[in-house]
Amino acid sequence: MKKEWFTISVYSENNVGLLNRISGIFLKRHINIESLNVSKSEIDNVSKFTIVVYTTEKWVRNIVGQIEKQIEVIKAFYHTDDETIYQESALFKIASNLLFDERQIQNIIKESNSQIVTVSREFFILAKSGRRYEIDEMYEQFKPFGIMQFVRSGRISVTKDEMQISTLLKEFQHN
Template identity: 55%
Template sequence: MMSEKRTYTVSIYTENSVGILNRITAVFQRRKINIESLNTSKSEVKSVSRTTLLIKVTEEQIKKIIGQLEKQIAVIKAFYHTDEETIYQESCMFKLSTDLLVGNSDIQAIINSSKSRVININKDFFVLEKSGGKEEIEELYHTLNKHGIMQFVRSGRIAITKEEMPVSELLELINN
């Protein structure tokens, strides 16, 4: 019986080296797996980066992928978690015409009800920032799109596990 595809958050801890992102994404490309979102940043461990990916695969596939990722030079350790095992967010920014703030009382209500905030304003445009779940951001996008979005950008998923994950200790052991 073929297992069902589900969404997994993959966390990959790596050395900070040139070309590692190419090698990571090549693992997914070879398997013809689409990466839904991708975020790379420094981690809680000095000189170690963390790449967070969101993919939709079967459990069998994810286990093979983790094995392939950990064979890559510069990959220290990779983990996968379900949505239920993580606390996650995305962030986005909208660039909208300043005229909307002046001539449209709906926009202020949208800003307040969506828990978004204005982070920049000038005579031509203002920038609205929103953090939240994918559905919240999609809903705000569709609401604001009716008023005309000048620019839109969205981050990849960032996530933290609900259960304790002693990454620092684990990485210390691996590095020694």
């Protein structure tokens, strides 16, 4: 089986220690978590873990099965990149003098559709949202000029099709 990118969505109660147990499932299988985001979900009092991994479908199916065995987990799903709409966000801290002295910096900002968040005498902060490769490209463009600080968020994603958990909960509420 070939490796590919998968987004795992885990719906759970918000309990202490669950993240540690979930990460242990990946550790045992020597699968690196490429991106992790935890937030509230569309369901009241339910958290959503969004985990990105590069592995085979066989392994991701096995992992999702192990995650669902955790008591606090309501349901877990996995999707390919083609089945989701996703983005990441990044912040770049760059020396302020470059904003005025390097014309290419202004071109990068304009062409990348990034936003200037703040400007001070010493630095300015750029925010960029998009696909991972777009942020990587912007990083590579700024690298020769010097990046003072850089941070990237975990992936956030929604599925193109309705999530089965929404259907399951509707059926449960009607019974």
